[in-house]
Amino acid sequence: MMNPVLLIAIPLLLAFLSIILKHYKSQLLLLGSAVNMILIFGLQKGEYIIGGFKPPFGINLVLDDYAFISILVVNGLFLVINLMSFDKIDKLGTVLLVSLAGLNGMLLTGDLFNLFVFLEITSITAYILSSVSKKYQYSFNYLVLGTLGSGLYLFGLIILYSVFGSLNMADISKQMATANLNQMLIPTFLIFVGLAVEAKILPFNGWVKGVYGNANSLVGPLFASAYAGTMLFVFGRVFVQVLMVSSYLKVTLIIIGAVTLLAGEAAALSKTRIREILLYSSIGQSGLVVALFLSGLVFPAVLQIFNNIFSKAVMFTIGGKMADDTGTDEADELQGAFLKNKLAGLSFTVAAFSLIGLPLFYGFYSKINLLLGIFSLNNFWLPVVILLGTIIEGVYFIRLLVKLWTPGEEGHISTEEYATKFTIKIELAKVIGVVFLSAILIIAGILPGMVRNNLTESGQLLNEESPSYMFDLEGGI
Amino acid sequence: MSFDLLILMMFAGAFLAYLISKSNSEAGGISTVVISLISLVLLLLGKSQVGNEFAILYMTFKVTTIGWYFSAVMILVYSMTSFFNSYWMKQMLYPNAYNFLYLFSLAGTVGLFFAADLVTLFIFWEMVVWSSTFIVPLGKSRRAAVVYYTISSIGSMATLYAIMLLHAKSGTFIISEAFAWLATDPTMATIVFFIFILAGLTKIGIFPFHIWLPLAHGSAPHTFSPVLSGGLVKMGAFIAYMSVGVLPAYQAFSGSLKIMGMPIQIYLLMVLGAISIVLGTLMAIKQDDAKKLIAYSSVANGGYILIGILMMDQLSCAGSLMHLFNHAIASAAAFLTIAVVAHRTGTTKISELGGMIHRMPVTFTVYLISIISLAGIPPMGGFVSKWLIIQGLADKGLLFMALAAFFGSIGSFLYVFRPLAAVFLGQLAPKNYELEGATLMMKIPMVILSALIIFFGVFPRYILEVIGEIQSSIGITPIQLEGNAIQAINGLLNSYHVFVIFGFGFLISLAIFMLLQKSRKVGLMDTFTSAEFIHTPELYHYSHDFYAPFERLYKNHPSVENFLVNIANKFDELGQMVNALFFSHKPSITVFWITVVTAIIYLGGARI
Structure with a gap:
């Protein structure tokens, strides 16, 4: 039986080693993430006490279903992205190893202050990674906002600590049940803001544009999938399991999520650069997931996180690669870019379809589930927002795909001569990676029962009320 | 199998x-x-x-x-x-x-x-939408694909909402059970009816969703336009059929306000259908591009199909179900003939063509037969179905619908004649003297389609028997047939007799044509100008501005397209506003927003 603390300790150890063994940084990184992947399958669910102090006095790691699937997916994507963009790792090996430790720590910890520590570790690595683009102003912007966010999180946590005298998640959750929730308004909201800065919720996400919009083929997919996924999983953990949210705050926050969804999609519609479209779409998706978590729909929210991070890993890899090769990611200048990169283009298309939620792709399954969930709560306005968002999302993705596949002028048949003059050479590792990820999206779309069985082997995730609707072979719909 | x-x-x-x-x-x-x-x-x-x-x-x-x-x-x-x-x-x-x-x-x-079940329905609907979306941009327009997807997506997302709402209320996705549940709840039935049918309206191209048809049908690859117009549009008719036939609309709306004897919910949609007929006809008359012209005629014919289906009675519904078949094959045949012309000449502009009858007589004949059916002239299939629809409308006393239907029928003479006169008849342009006609492989489907058009025009009972079965399956009186004759309110229609009479008429005029003196042939640009040199003889050609005097009557018509484009622009502006307000490269702006939102939460919380 493995102790999950190894998932944090091994990358940290290798990070120290990589400083000594300077020339093997990227190899050590791959070793670390591969070892982590293997370790995950040897893990046993349960609660792990660290350092011999029993919680609520000591720190513990919680490995329940929710934590297990989240570390599985985050570590898996981390490994795949590093394999795909191996050439970009170079000196970043140490930073990435530390960030892997931080991400795993955030997903596993059972202590709110410990979460803050890992949040800071991860953020610092993120600041360093964001500076790879050499746009230091944007990194600085991110640094200021990220620090402010974690500062507010800490502030909220201190208030909670002074009220409950505990930092342990389970303990706070227990005490919250009997507390006056209206008095908890400010600390809850401060923690929300702290997490919202990293989870890209409007209006706390001013940094995203500069950082995501200039990220290369390594940093972009890492941010948009591993980091974004982790932040949303943590958000779900804190806001569904730990903190009780008063109905006033809950409604307000759901509205903030819904507004983020619509505003993000509308902003993406008005953009022409590939990475900007993708980043605003990510913002919209975060808003959706936050609204789902706050509505108590954990299962659909998790499905939607998967949909978002798998698709975005594919799309940011290809979008980033095109920008790396040509120096631009204006869709107009890259017309017909998929003409010579058919497999990569196909993966991009599958990812976009899945994100829109078109049938036969995984996203459709998660869309049906989240709609069923929301309707089961007798909420009839949120689906309208989500479907409106889906229409907008579909329009800008189809517009982008049509441009990238079929170059041409209006009134003339699409031919090769209109295609971009840039040569884009997507190397084999990336192609294999994106095809692998998009194949997952297709297989999970055709056989959704597989996802369900893996997700809900031992009952519901986090809370019992979360409805999980499914269609599978046995029971129909 | x-x-x-x-x-x-x-x-x-x-x-x-x-x-x-x-x-x-x-x-x-x-x-x-x-x-x-x-x-x-x-x-x-x-x-x-x-x-x-x-x-x-x-x-x-x-x-x-x-x-x-x-x-x-x-x-x-x-x-x-x-x-x-x-x-x-x-x-x-x-x-x-x-x-x-x-x-x-x-x-x-x-x-x-x-x-x-409704989820399966939606799955396949969306599969067809995305797969056909990516064929369209291979043709002449990328924008057309985006507009096509956008309009389709508005419809399908609305339908998805209706499906989910229905499931939340009735607890089932099974089509028959879920729709049957609505019979007892008129309010919910009204909501579901209007939202569910949206996908159908967008696909048929009913006003105000018609704008994608001329764009997509007009600029899709020539081999896909027949499918779009003849085939995929009919998916919308299927949804419309489900919303009125399978969803017990008349039963659920029995208590609601009646206009001219129809429930207001259904009458409103019939008005949209009537507008589509008039608008499609008028716009088709204006078109100089043959493909856009047929696309607008699909809008008009979609109006007929929708009105007939909404009637859900013995005659109109049968007529409508038959008309969708007739329109499918006739419009496919018409698009195919234009595809042949485009294949040989490289253009579909009516004013650039002329005299194709001399080079492609088979294609001309096929076009002639298909437009006769489209215009609803006997003895082709289109006549029988339009006749049935108008019979039903007249029977119910739906005056305005019947007026629109008549207007569309007469207007269709105008628009189908334009390509006939300017593409196929008239003089051949000098550059087209050496043109080849359709190949054998192209002739096969065109001849089959025209044979079908004539066959079902003469013997409509083979198709009406199937339609009768459909009608019985949803509990309305099936259409009555007596041999080849169709039983309707004001007597029998025996299309075989109609065919024989028309055949005689045709033979007599053919004889006159053969016996009389032939007209003298002149060159295309043989224009009399009092010795003045003409730089652009095309402008004086009769096919240029074919219906100019008629078009002038409604030159300044309002357009819903501008309105829809404005809505799209508003979303774009919203996006730019979001971008300008929240996404600066200065951290202070975000700090400002954090402060504002915290203050709002704090003030709001203080009131509790």
Whole structure:
């Protein structure tokens, strides 16, 4: 039986080693993430006490279903992205190893202050990674906002600590049940803001544009999938399991999520650069997931996180690669870019379809589930927002795909001569990676029962009320 | 072969066509013919399977007569059009993908028509939408694909909302059970009715959703326009049929306000149908592009189909179901003839053509037959169906609908005559003297389609018998047939007799034409100008500004297109506003917003 603390300790150890063994940084990184992947399958669910102090006095790691699937997916994507963009790792090996430790720590910890520590570790690595683009102003912007966010999180946590005298998640959750929730308004909201800065919720996400919009083929997919996924999983953990949210705050926050969804999609519609479209779409998706978590729909929210991070890993890899090769990611200048990169283009298309939620792709399954969930709560306005968002999302993705596949002028048949003059050479590792990820999206779309069985082997995730609707072979719909 | 295998085989066929096209794109084009023809035969032979239920993965299906009928129409249009595919392979940027998507969308429609639950229905609907979306940009316009997707997506998302709402209320996705549940709840029935039917309206191209038809039909690859206009538009009719026939609309709305004897919910949609007829007709008259012209005529014909289906009675509904078949084959045939012209001359502009009858007489004949049917003139199929629709309208005393229907019929003479006179008749341009006609492979589907148009015009009972079965299955009185004659309120219509009389008329005029002196032929640019040199003789050609005086009557008409474009721009502006307000590169702006939101939360919380 493995102790999950190894998932944090091994990358940290290798990070120290990589400083000594300077020339093997990227190899050590791959070793670390591969070892982590293997370790995950040897893990046993349960609660792990660290350092011999029993919680609520000591720190513990919680490995329940929710934590297990989240570390599985985050570590898996981390490994795949590093394999795909191996050439970009170079000196970043140490930073990435530390960030892997931080991400795993955030997903596993059972202590709110410990979460803050890992949040800071991860953020610092993120600041360093964001500076790879050499746009230091944007990194600085991110640094200021990220620090402010974690500062507010800490502030909220201190208030909670002074009220409950505990930092342990389970303990706070227990005490919250009997507390006056209206008095908890400010600390809850401060923690929300702290997490919202990293989870890209409007209006706390001013940094995203500069950082995501200039990220290369390594940093972009890492941010948009591993980091974004982790932040949303943590958000779900804190806001569904730990903190009780008063109905006033809950409604307000759901509205903030819904507004983020619509505003993000509308902003993406008005953009022409590939990475900007993708980043605003990510913002919209975060808003959706936050609204789902706050509505108590954990299962659909998790499905939607998967949909978002798998698709975005594919799309940011290809979008980033095109920008790396040509120096631009204006869709107009890259017309017909998929003409010579058919497999990569196909993966991009599958990812976009899945994100829109078109049938036969995984996203459709998660869309049906989240709609069923929301309707089961007798909420009839949120689906309208989500479907409106889906229409907008579909329009800008189809517009982008049509441009990238079929170059041409209006009134003339699409031919090769209109295609971009840039040569884009997507190397084999990336192609294999994106095809692998998009194949997952297709297989999970055709056989959704597989996802369900893996997700809900031992009952519901986090809370019992979360409805999980499914269609599978046995029971129909 | 049972239909679950048929659907799977059609999907497999799509992949097979892809693989074949990879080695040889022309062979791939021919494989689409083979696969779609095999599907057609298997479907027609499987009529006896009506009532069977089956499942593929989590999707459930039920074979119904209406599903079988729609599938037959769809596969017929696809298979006939597929004969043209191999000629266009060289022009296509992605011939393999074209063949794949072509067959994939066909398989999707068949799955849609047999769906037994609403989720399956939606799955196949969306599959057809995305697969056909990516064929459109291979043609002349990228914007058309985006507009097509946008309008379709508005419809399908609305339908998805209705499906989910219905499930939340009735607790089931099974089509028959969920819709039956609505019979007792008029409010919910009204909401679901209006939202659910939106997908149908967008697909048929009912006003104000008609703008995608001229764009997409007009600029899609020439081999796909017949399918879009003849085939895929009919998916919308299927949804409309489900919203009135399967959803017990008349039963649920029995208590609601009546206008001219119709429930207001249904009457409102009929008004939209009537507007589509008038608008489609007027816009078609204006078009100089033959493909756009037929596209607008599809808008008008969509109006007929919608009105007839909404009536859900003995005559109009039968007429409408027959009309969708007649329109499917006639508009496919018309688009195919234009495709032949485009293939040989490289243009579809009416004013640049002329005299094609001298070079492609078969194509001309096919076009003539198809437009006679489109305009609803006997003895073609289009006459019988329009006659039935108008009979039903007259019977119910729906004056305005009947007026619109008459207007559309007469207006259609104008617009179908324009390409006839300016593309096929008249003088041949000098550059076209050496033009070749249609190849044998192109003639086969065109001749089959025209034969069908005439056959079902003369013997409509073969199709009306199936429609009678459909009508009985949803509990309305089936159409009454006596041999070849159709029983209606004011007597019998025996189209065989009509055909014989028209045949005599035709023979007499042919005799006059043969006996009388032939007219003298003049050159195309033989223009009398009092010795003044003409730089642009085309402007003086009669096909230029064909209906100028008539068009001037409604030159300054309002357009819903501007309105829709404005809405799209508003979303764009919203995006720019979001961008300007929240996404600066200065951290202070975000700090400001954090402060504002915290203050709002704090003040709001203080009031509790």
